Amino acid sequence: MIEGIEIQHIILVSSLMFFIGVYGFMTRKNLITMLMAIELMLNAVNINFVAFNKYLHPENMQGHFYSLFIIAIAAAEAAVAIAIIINLYRNLHSIDVEDVNNMKH
Amino acid sequence: MDFTYTIYIVLIPLFAFLVNGLLGHKIKDSISGVFATLALGVSAILSYFTAYNYFFKVGKVDGVYEKITAFNTTWINFTDKLHIDLGVLIDPISVMMLVVITTVSLLVHIYSLGYMKGDEGFTRFYAYLSLFTFSMLGLVVATNIFQMYMFWELVGLSSYLLIGYYYTKPSAVAASKKAFIVTRFADLGFLVGILFLSFTTGTFDFITLNENASILAQAAPLGFMGLSVLTWAVILIFIGGAGKSAMFPLHIWLPDAMEGPTPVSALIHAATMVVAGVYLVARLFPIFSAVDPIALEIVAIVGGVSSLFAAIIACTQIDIKRVLAFSTMSQIGYMMLALGVSGMGEEGTGFMASMFHLFTHAMFKALLFLGAGSIIHAVHSNNLTDMGNLRKYMPITHITFLIACLAIAGVPPFSGFFSKDEILVAAMNHNPIYFWIEWAVAGLTAFYMFRLYFGIFWANDKKHDHAHESPFSMTLPLVILAIAATFAGFVPFNELVTSDGGFLDIHIHWNIALPSIAIGLVGILVAYIFYKKESSLPSKMEKSVGSLYTYAYNKFYIDEVYMFVTKKIIFNKISTPIAWFDRNVIDASMDSIANITNYFSDKIKTIQSGQLQQYITAFIAAVLILVFIFNYLIS
Numbered sequence: 019m020i021e022g023i024e025i026q027h028i029i030l031v032s033s034l035m036f037f038i039g040v041y042g043f044m045t046r047k048n049l050i051t052m053l054m055a056i057e058l059m060l061n062a063v064n065i066n067f068v069a070f071n072k073y074l075h076p077e078n079m080q081g082h083f084y085s086l087f088i089i090a091i092a093a094a095e096a097a098v099a100i101a102i103i104i105n106l107y108r109n110l111h112s113i114d115v116e117d118v119n120n121m122k123h
Numbered sequence: 124m125d126f127t128y129t130i131y132i133v134l135i136p137l138f139a140f141l142v143n144g145l146l147g148h149k150i151k152d153s154i155s156g157v158f159a160t161l162a163l164g165v166s167a168i169l170s171y172f173t174a175y176n177y178f179f180k181v182g183k184v185d186g187v188y189e190k191i192t193a194f195n196t197t198w199i200n201f202t203d204k205l206h207i208d209l210g211v212l213i214d215p216i217s218v219m220m221l222v223v224i225t226t227v228s229l230l231v232h233i234y235s236l237g238y239m240k241g242d243e244g245f246t247r248f249y250a251y252l253s254l255f256t257f258s259m260l261g262l263v264v265a266t267n268i269f270q271m272y273m274f275w276e277l278v279g280l281s282s283y284l285l286i287g288y289y290y291t292k293p294s295a296v297a298a299s300k301k302a303f304i305v306t307r308f309a310d311l312g313f314l315v316g317i318l319f320l321s322f323t324t325g326t327f328d329f330i331t332l333n334e335n336a337s338i339l340a341q342a343a344p345l346g347f348m349g350l351s352v353l354t355w356a357v358i359l360i361f362i363g364g365a366g367k368s369a370m371f372p373l374h375i376w377l378p379d380a381m382e383g384p385t386p387v388s389a390l391i392h393a394a395t396m397v398v399a400g401v402y403l404v405a406r407l408f409p410i411f412s413a414v415d416p417i418a419l420e421i422v423a424i425v426g427g428v429s430s431l432f433a434a435i436i437a438c439t440q441i442d443i444k445r446v447l448a449f450s451t452m453s454q455i456g457y458m459m460l461a462l463g464v465s466g467m468g469e470e471g472t473g474f475m476a477s478m479f480h481l482f483t484h485a486m487f488k489a490l491l492f493l494g495a496g497s498i499i500h501a502v503h504s505n506n507l508t509d510m511g512n513l514r515k516y517m518p519i520t521h522i523t524f525l526i527a528c529l530a531i532a533g534v535p536p537f538s539g540f541f542s543k544d545e546i547l548v549a550a551m552n553h554n555p556i557y558f559w560i561e562w563a564v565a566g567l568t569a570f571y572m573f574r575l576y577f578g579i580f581w582a583n584d585k586k587h588d589h590a591h592e593s594p595f596s597m598t599l600p601l602v603i604l605a606i607a608a609t610f611a612g613f614v615p616f617n618e619l620v621t622s623d624g625g626f627l628d629i630h631i632h633w634n635i636a637l638p639s640i641a642i643g644l645v646g647i648l649v650a651y652i653f654y655k656k657e658s659s660l661p662s663k664m665e666k667s668v669g670s671l672y673t674y675a676y677n678k679f680y681i682d683e684v685y686m687f688v689t690k691k692i693i694f695n696k697i698s699t700p701i702a703w704f705d706r707n708v709i710d711a712s713m714d715s716i717a718n719i720t721n722y723f724s725d726k727i728k729t730i731q732s733g734q735l736q737q738y739i740t741a742f743i744a745a746v747l748i749l750v751f752i753f754n755y756l757i758s
Contacts, residue, residue, distance in 0.1 A: 040743060044736055115735055122733030 309366020316359030368400025385496030423463025430456025569646025
């Protein structure tokens with residue numbers, strides 16, 4: 019139990035982070051920025067995991083493990099995503115998401 | 124006595140067919156022809172041996188010839204009761220047919236060595252001939268009606284192949300298709316008849332069917348129009364027989380079938396396959412006579428009408444093979460009529476006469492066709508108008524043709540006289556109307572045959588540059604058949620082949636024989652006056668009978684009636700609307716389902732823009748909507 023901080027505050031922070039991430043993902047045109055927005059969303063989820071683990075089942079550790087797991091996956095995902103972005107840049111000379119529109123009807 | 128070897132009579136031609144059919148391109152023409160001929164020679168010798176053993180060695184037991192199942196194997200076993208067998212049935216008519224088929228087939232094989240010499244498809248021709256012989260032999264020895272049906276279709280197939288032998292000629296292709304379709308159409312009746320018959324009686328087997336004919340006929344349930352199911356079954360089976368035997372009104376394929384090579388016409392369309400219908404009725408004769416008399420009356424009427432009808436047409440045709448084709452139809456009409464007026468046992472004169480006429484007819488008609496082939500070979504034309512004066516060029520063909528004409532005209536002591544006389548006796552005993560019809564047909568027969576004879580060999584003093592007597596391989600069969608046609612009448616059929624296998628007491632009835640000889644001689648005399656020398660009499664005669672001549676010359680427009688029924692009525696009035704319905708309703712509804720789907724997918728495919736952020740927006744909006752629904756509307 020963290021002294022003086024209610025769970026609502028923590029959830030509020032994580033929600034704000036998540037929706038900032040969503041907003042960023044939907045509005046930014048730069049692929050790298052979008053990747054950063056995804057990281058924001060993932061970390062918002064991490065905060066939720068840790069907080070609920072702490073407040074609801076302090077005797078267990080699953081929430082912590084999941085956070086660590088997500089961090090690891092996020093790292094891998096970032097590596098793959100950046101590799102894709104580099105390849106896109108080589109082919110299109112642009113990392114604007116609107117230029118990547120070959121997969122359509 | 125063991126008759127198991129009879130299976131080889133059937134199998135040897137099959138073997139010859141397989142060798143020539145599969146390896147034909149590797150074998151020299153002359154070798155393949157000689158091989159097929161020798162194979163058939165073995166078959167023929169075995170047949171004679173069988174006939175000798177059956178008729179004389181084994182002979183009669185208690186005064187009748189027994190029916191022997193020489194060989195039997197279950198081919199398809201559905202249940203204990205329902206099984207289809209293949210086997211060899213030996214009884215007087217099948218042995219008689221074995222002898223006829225192998226004899227004529229052997230002679231045709233020999234004849235074709237000369238006639239077909241140098242033809243491109245020589246081995247193919249022999250392969251087909253062997254296939255036909257195999258099928259026909261399988262048909263006559265069938266132990267059950269299903270085996271018979273199977274071989275029945277096989278002879279139809281080989282007939283189709285041989286009529287269409289010159290497949291580059293459009294008329295031959297059309298003729299072969301016509302023959303196949305018309306007989307196939309009739310075979311539908313046969314098949315339905317078999318189903319009725321076996322359903323009511325519970326068996327396919329001929330021996331069981333024939334021995335219990337009267338019991339089965341009485342036990343058969345009542346069918347349609349007051350006739351029992353069994354009566355309908357035999358009438359339907361007779362339709363199949365009538366189709367194969369070119370009986371009116373299913374005869375239209377036979378004249379066209381003359382497009383095939385002439386030896387084929389001699390073998391298939393004169394001596395063997397076309398009498399399969401007669402054989403079928405004879406095979407099931409106990410059933411035919413046990414059911415309602417209407418069945419046999421139909422057989423007699425169809426036979427009588429066909430014989431008269433064909434004889435009238437034959438008097439007007441120019442193509443010599445077509446004259447012979449109509450003559451065949453007319454003679455088969457005699458056989459059918461004889462069966463139709465016959466009874467069992469003591470009253471079985473008609474049955475005996477029919478089989479007798481089948482036998483003699485096979486000999487003299489094959490001779491006529493082979494003679495015609497020899498003439499066509501020399502003149503290179505089928506038309507009577509291109510012939511005349513040929514007696515000086517082809518003496519052997521001339522004499523043998525004359526013998527055949529005398530035989531078919533019923534001049535004693537040639538074979539046709541005896542068999543025709545028995546038919547007339549049987550017809551007289553049954554109903555004098557039939558007698559007078561057949562009596563008139565006998566006169567017409569004599570007339571048109573001698574019209575042909577005088578037209579070919581006398582008529583004028585035309586010079587033929589290329590005409591010459593045919594080679595030995597062609598004249599030998601002519602001579603053999605001429606001997607057979609002369610003496611076949613002395614075969615004692617009343618002892619050998621009767622409806623119940625017993626002895627039938629017959630003698631020549633001079634009150635019937637004399638008028639028939641007289642009308643035959645009148646026919647010959649009229650032909651002599653008309654056609655011996657070129658004269659204006661025939662054309663005067665044509666004018667005096669006026670429209671009858673035109674009708675007969677055009678075969679009474681039966682072909683045109685068929686064309687009218689098929690093209691104008693069936694194609695235009697029935698098939699075209701159905702085709703329209705199929706295209707515009709059934710196909711169209713399926714098409715419109717596809718088209719509507721296509722249209723909408725075309726409209727909504729622009730949603731797939733390729734813009735990642737649009738997808739995300741849609742996705743998140745959807746998630747929010749779902750959250751809203753599950754939280755506030757459903758819970």
